[in-house]
Amino acid sequence: MIRNRWRQALATGRTQIGMWVVGASPYSAEICAGAGLDWLLIDQEHAPNDLRSTLSQLQAVSGYPVEVLVRPPSADPVLIKQLLDLGVTDLVVPMIESAAAAQAVVAATRYPPAGIRGVGSAFARASRWNRISDYLTTADSSISVTVQIESAAGLAELDKIAGVEGVDAVFIGPADLAASLGYLGKPQAPPVVEVIEEALRTLHGAGVAAGVNAFDPATARRYIAAGASFVLVGADVTLLARGAEALAQAYRNDIQFPTPHNI
Numbered sequence: 025m026i027r028n029r030w031r032q033a034l035a036t037g038r039t040q041i042g043m044w045v046v047g048a049s050p051y052s053a054e055i056c057a058g059a060g061l062d063w064l065l066i067d068q069e070h071a072p073n074d075l076r077s078t079l080s081q082l083q084a085v086s087g088y089p090v091e092v093l094v095r096p097p098s099a100d101p102v103l104i105k106q107l108l109d110l111g112v113t114d115l116v117v118p119m120i121e122s123a124a125a126a127q128a129v130v131a132a133t134r135y136p137p138a139g140i141r142g143v144g145s146a147f148a149r150a151s152r153w154n155r156i157s158d159y160l161t162t163a164d165s166s167i168s169v170t171v172q173i174e175s176a177a178g179l180a181e182l183d184k185i186a187g188v189e190g191v192d193a194v195f196i197g198p199a200d201l202a203a204s205l206g207y208l209g210k211p212q213a214p215p216v217v218e219v220i221e222e223a224l225r226t227l228h229g230a231g232v233a234a235g236v237n238a239f240d241p242a243t244a245r246r247y248i249a250a251g252a253s254f255v256l257v258g259a260d261v262t263l264l265a266r267g268a269e270a271l272a273q274a275y276r277n278d279i280q281f282p283t284p285h286n287i
Contacts, residue, residue: 030091030114031168031192033062034233039248040091044259046071050084052260057085057092064090065256069097069118079110079149093170099125101132105141108133109148113167116195120171123184129171130190134164168192170235173223174200182223186232193233193253196220212243224250 033040042063045053048071056064066073066081073081078094085092093114096103104115117129131139143160145151151159169190173179174197186194198211198220207213220236227234228251235254238244239262244255 028113028166028168030063030093033091034193034253037253039252040254042091042093042254042256044256044262045081046073047260047264048072048077048081050077050080053081054084054088056260057088057090061090063254064092065116066092066094068103069095075106075110078107078112082111095172099129099132101128101140104129104132105144108141108163108167109144109150111149113150114170115168116170116172118172118174118197119178119200120173120185121175121178122181123188126171126185126188126191130169130188133167133169134190135160138164170195172197174198175204176201177204179219179223182226183230186227186230191232193235194227195235195254196223196237198237211237212240217243217246221246221250224252227251228253 040062042061042065043056044067045056045064046067047053053064053066064085066078068074068078082092091114093116094107094112095116095118096107097118099117099120104117107115115133120126120129133139133141135141135143145159146154150163170193171185171191172195173182173185178185179201182194185191198216201220202208202211202213202216205216205219207216210216224234224236224247233253234251235256236247236252237256238247239258241257244257247255
């Protein structure tokens, strides 16, 4: 039986610190996997990741002591089925706005009669091509489902969504939530931060694991204090972009290059 280590990590009560992996590169993913973080989130929604690049990254990081979650581009049960067959055991599903939508996501991760996941274990990396003899009977319990709330409509249904059987955690998406609340491009606007803190407190009080995205350290600490069980504090491409900019700026500001002659 495959035990879900992410679910166990959330149950420890220690906030899990992670980062986005969106560069679609197994080389970069492996670098991030060895950095000492608790978890990585491979993104397919806003990154150029498809099934093949996701598979390559899963293989690249498999030898490291880090939990790996994957966010599909939508709640499409076909896409979810393909990710599960690749061996993904922890999903973060975006844009959930109702309990019914959350129930549909859970159903997509369960084999009949509990759900609608198609049976293709003979072809699946998840079952090691049927080398895991009890995969079909234990797979349902080995998969964790995190639903992402990132709109005013979803926030209004927070209690009902969080109460759906099979939902292991709720992730708050500040960027889209800020836009939904009228603060496009301002996820750190005080009203947005306050709304997120209240949602985190509500979830924590209900005993539901709650996560959030917060690149700003001060904001991340506020969310952890409000009860966040897992936080994304950076991204591979963001670190590369800002690091490259800082490198270029340092040389532009600090070094006077000689003017070439005879040009």
